[in-house]
Every structure is written in C-alpha cells, then in structure tokens.
Amino acid sequence: MNSAHYRFEPATDKVARRITKMRPSAVRNLFAAAQRDDIISLAGGMPDVSLLPKSAVRKAAKAAVEKQAVTLQYGGTNGVFETAQVFCDIVRDIGIRHKPENVIITTGAQEALDLIGKTFLDPGDICITEGPTYLGALQAFSAYEPDIHTVPFDAEGMRMDLLEEELQRIGKGNPRLKFLYTIPNFQNPGGVTMTPERRKRLVELSHEYDFIIVEDDPYGRLRYEGGHCLPMRALDDSVIYLGTISKMFAAGLRVGWIMAPPGVIGKINLAKQGTDLCGSMFDQVMAAAYFTETPWQKTLQRFVKTYDTRRRAMLAALDEYFPPEVTWTHPEGGFFVWVTCPPYLNTESMLPEALERGVIYTPGTGFFPDGKQGKNCMRIAFCYESPENLQEAIRRLAEVIEDRLELYRAFIEAGAIKE
Numbered sequence: 001m002n003s004a005h006y007r008f009e010p011a012t013d014k015v016a017r018r019i020t021k022m023r024p025s026a027v028r029n030l031f032a033a034a035q036r037d038d039i040i041s042l043a044g045g046m047p048d049v050s051l052l053p054k055s056a057v058r059k060a061a062k063a064a065v066e067k068q069a070v071t072l073q074y075g076g077t078n079g080v081f082e083t084a085q086v087f088c089d090i091v092r093d094i095g096i097r098h099k100p101e102n103v104i105i106t107t108g109a110q111e112a113l114d115l116i117g118k119t120f121l122d123p124g125d126i127c128i129t130e131g132p133t134y135l136g137a138l139q140a141f142s143a144y145e146p147d148i149h150t151v152p153f154d155a156e157g158m159r160m161d162l163l164e165e166e167l168q169r170i171g172k173g174n175p176r177l178k179f180l181y182t183i184p185n186f187q188n189p190g191g192v193t194m195t196p197e198r199r200k201r202l203v204e205l206s207h208e209y210d211f212i213i214v215e216d217d218p219y220g221r222l223r224y225e226g227g228h229c230l231p232m233r234a235l236d237d238s239v240i241y242l243g244t245i246s247k248m249f250a251a252g253l254r255v256g257w258i259m260a261p262p263g264v265i266g267k268i269n270l271a272k273q274g275t276d277l278c279g280s281m282f283d284q285v286m287a288a289a290y291f292t293e294t295p296w297q298k299t300l301q302r303f304v305k306t307y308d309t310r311r312r313a314m315l316a317a318l319d320e321y322f323p324p325e326v327t328w329t330h331p332e333g334g335f336f337v338w339v340t341c342p343p344y345l346n347t348e349s350m351l352p353e354a355l356e357r358g359v360i361y362t363p364g365t366g367f368f369p370d371g372k373q374g375k376n377c378m379r380i381a382f383c384y385e386s387p388e389n390l391q392e393a394i395r396r397l398a399e400v401i402e403d404r405l406e407l408y409r410a411f412i413e414a415g416a417i418k419e
C-alpha cells in the first residue's frame with residue numbers, strides 16, 4: 001500500500017457536521033477539578049448515594065443476581081415489563097395513570113432525551129426549551145441539528161406571555177415546530193417550579209400551536225416546602241413524561257423511563273433498537289426490587305431531610321455573604337440555585353479565581369444553546385456538600401465576586417462601563 005494512504009492522526013477531518021457543532025459539557029470538564037481534596041464543589045448535580053441504606057442496596061442487588069437467567073440476558077427494547085409496572089405504580093401518587101405497555105425503559109433519562117431528539121427532530125426543526133435549560137438536553141437535541149428557541153423563566157417557571165410571543169413568531173401550524181421541553185419541578189439549572197396555572201396554560205398552547213410537551217421530572221419527589229403540583233402528563237394524555245431513578249435511588253444504575261401515547265412509544269422503540277437493542281436488564285430488575293422489596297419511601301424521606309438542610313444552609317449563606325448587586329432563585333426542592341450577577345461580570349473568566357480559593361460552580365453559558373447568554377450567571381448545587389462546606393463555599397465565592405465587583409465599581413465610577 002502506498003504510504004500516502006496511511007493516516008497517522010485520527011481522521012477528525014471525516015467527522016460528521018453534527019459533531020463539529022457539539023460543545024463539551026462544562027460540568028464534565030469540571031469533574032477533574034472537583035476531585036481535588038481542597039475544592040468544595042458546587043458544580044455537579046450528584047445525588048448523595050451515601051444516604052442509601054446498604055441493606056436495601058444489597059437486597060435489590062441480590063434479587064437481580066438471583067434472576068440471572070433474565071438479568072444477564074438480552075431483553076425486549078421496551079424494557080422489563082414488571083419494572084415498567086413498578087414505575088406506573090409509583091407515579092400514581094403524583095397523579096399519573098399510565099399502562100406499563102406504553103412505557104419504554106431507558107438508560108437514564110439522558111437516553112430518553114436522545115431518543116426524543118432522534119425520533120422527532122430533522123435538521124432545522126424547531127424545539128423550544130426554557131432558557132437556561134439542562135445542558136444534557138441541549139447536548140442530546142443538538143445532535144439532530146434543530147433550531148432551539150429559548151423562553152426565559154421567572155419565579156413561577158417558564159414565562160407563558162413570552163412563550164406566546166415566541167409561538168406567534170414561529171407561526172400557527174408551522175410543521176417545523178415539534179416539541180417544547182420543560183423541567184417543571186425545581187428546574188435544572190434554575191431551581192424554579194412552574195405554577196399549576198402555567199402548566200394548564202402550556203397544555204392549552206400545545207393544542208393551539210400543535211406541539212408536543214416533553215415533561216422531564218427527575219426532581220419532582222425532592223420537594224422540601226410547598227405543595228405538590230400535578231404533572232402535565234396528569235392533565236393531558238398527549239404529554240410525553242420522562243422519569244428516572246437517578247435522584248431517588250441510584251444514578252449509577254442508569255434507569256429512566258418514557259411514558260407516552262402508544263403510537264409515540266412504537267416510534268421511540270424503533271429509535272432505541274438502533275441505539276442499544278435493550279437497556280441493562282440487571283439494572284432494571286434491581287430497580288424494580290428496590291421499589292417493591294425495600295422501604296424506599298422512608299429512604300426518600302432521608303434524602304429530602306438531608307437535602308433540605310443543605311438547601312437552607314446555602315440560602316442562609318447567600319443572604320449572609322453575597323453582595324446586594326447579586327440575585328438568586330429560591331428553590332422549593334431539587335438540587336440547584338441559579339445566581340445572576342450584574343451584566344458586566346463574567347462567571348466563566350471568574351472561574352480560575354474561584355478555583356484558586358477552593359470553590360467551583362458551573363458558569364451560566366453552558367445552559368443556553370448559543371453558549372453566549374448567561375455570561376453573568378452561574379448554577380450552584382447544594383445537594384452534595386455538608387452544610388458547613390456549603391457555608392464556607394459561599395463565603396469564598398462571595399469574596400471572589402466582591403473582588404471582581406470592586407474592580408468594576410471603579411470602572412463604573414470612572415464612566416468606563418455602564419451599570
């Protein structure tokens with residue numbers, strides 16, 4: 001063979017257009033730094049699995065080992081039927097009635113997001129998300145090259161007035177408009193919850209403008225104050241509902257689910273066949289055993305109590321240490337607080353200073369499809385560190401912000417930048 005045909009470098013010039021458009025997850029990139037002992041991490045949304053009783057984990061794992069003829073074998077693409085039944089049972093108390101035959105079990109909710117993109121999006125199609133939104137959803141959807149439109153939220157969730165304006169711009173009956181993706185409970189990264197009135201309005205708009213609602217609900221059971229809000233799936237059968245065991249049991253098991261109308265389930269099944277044939281049978285059987293053979297609701301209460309203590313510690317520290325120019329959301333559940341600094345402050349360029357002081361957070365730009373908005377914002381997570389560490393982290397972060405603000409205050413006084 002002619003030596004000119006050898007490629008000594010990986011053939012990155014051959015990659016598909018979609019991969020050139022993908023941006024790495026800021027959080028994944030921060031993981032390495034987060035492992036350092038001297039760093040307090042507010043960056044990741046990791047559940048604290050040390051709170052799980054070993055006896056419950058052992059019992060669930062044992063059940064999966066004992067069924068090795070099933071758990072170590074290939075399974076159906078929709079997943080283990082008994083596990084789907086268990087998920088249908090546990091969503092009953094949040095108001096959803098659904099049949100296990102219309103469930104697809106996925107490799108975490110993350111695979112569900114990819115399958116939604118694969119099933120519904122052609123290049124140039126429109127999907128709408130909150131802005132900011134979960135960066136894993138942006139990564140999943142952007143592989144299918146859609147046009148992602150964002151709508152801001154306030155303390156009551158996605159702004160329906162701004163959504164209506166956006167829908168009017170997109171146009172009624174626009175065949176390019178496919179779905180609206182929302183995290184109505186304790187949004188990631190915003191921490192805000194969509195009110196029942198807005199949920200109802202969103203369902204109305206989905207019929208008026210003909211789009212599907214994709215309701216992603218990983219945090220719904222982690223509510224620390226206020227009353228439960230009915231999922232949109234409970235209001236309307238056409239909603240696609242995504243669930244996961246990651247935040248109420250084990251993120252490492254990689255089990256999530258899609259609940260949707262039968263026709264949609266059939267199409268998503270086709271998409272999934274090409275992805276992985278079937279999800280992990282072992283994980284699915286272990287998950288079903290956890291939710292049927294162990295006191296999981298008691299364990300959930302333990303999660304809720306612990307995260308609530310951490311949330312209160314973070315909110316108290318923010319009140320105590322953060323300067324008046326900075327605002328933040330007040331989550332009633334979930335893992336995250338969204339912080340907004342004055343517009344002239346850049347949280348990405350500030351990150352090395354924060355690292356130097358031993359604290360990391362996730363800069364805001366990764367949560368927007370254009371990677372440009374949210375420059376002055378950051379997501380801080382309270383789920384993983386102890387209350388003492390959270391207080392210390394916020395104190396350090398406040399110092400970093402103060403240093404920057406001091407610099408900018410001088411510029412503002414000199415008239416060099418606008419307030």
Ligand SMILES: Cc1ncc(COP(=O)(O)O)c(C=O)c1O
Binds near residue numbers: 107245
């Ligand atoms: C809003 C949202 N959706 C989906 C996921 C993915 O969850 P899973 O671990 O089930 O893949 C996450 C994970 O953090 C999330 O925050």
